Amino acid sequence: MSSPCDPQYAPAGDVGTALMVIDSRLKAIYDGRTEADPEQKRLTDQFTASMGAKEFHDVVDGTCTLIFMFMKWLRMAYEDHDKDVIEYVVPSLVATMRMMPKSVRPEAIPTMAGLLVAAGTGLSPSLWRKQYGDWTTGEMNPLEATAFLLAEHINRLTDDRDFATRLISKALSSSDED
Structure with missing residues (x-):
């Protein structure tokens, strides 16, 4: 029986822009910068200001698609070692989010954990979240942080700082070729 949260029913969104944001954050951290580059921040703010509601929602959907794809890759990688992705990924990401109170408010952590579990079980994170209402402003940084932490987890597992982006x-x- 098909679920209404099956990824085939989910919009992919603007995965390219979402990936660009995550890759930019990864590069900043790997370069030892804890604060955003002022020029990068200005460009990001300018880009964000130029977006309408539809484009903004497309980037949110794209970020959910990234989370789904990262969790799918992690699920296959952990299953190759007879391990459960939810057992090995969700607790460490939740613990990390708890250490990031400026970016991830405590009340957003259960939603992000739910997104990870949904994606880890093959459900669309965006459709799973949609059943509980619209996204809130307070969930935007945690959503980005979740995608970032997954990408960084993959990069650490593979010992390759660019693996998740590639x-x-x-x-x-x-998909463009198809």
């Missing part, structure tokens, strides 16, 4: 880029390139 993983998605290759998937986007192959």
Whole structure:
């Protein structure tokens, strides 16, 4: 029986822009910067200001697609070692989010954990979240942080700082060819 949260029913959104944001954050952290580059922040703010509601929602959906794709890759990687992705990924990401009170308010953590579990069980994070109402402003930073933490987790597992970005880029390139 098909679920209404099946990824086939979910909009992919603007995965390219979502990936660009996550990749930019990863590069900043890897370069040892804890604060955003002022020029990068100005460009991001300018880009965000130019977006309408539809474009904004597309980036949110794109971020959910990233979370789904990252969790799918992690699920396959952990299953190759007879491990459960939810058992090995969700608790560490939740613990990390709890250490980020400026970016991830405590009340958003259960929603982000739910998104991870939904994606880890093969459900669309955006459709899973939609059943509980619209996204809130307070969930935007935690959503970005969740995608970032997943990408960083993948990069650490593979010992390759660009692996998560390449993983998605290759998937986007192959979908363009189809």
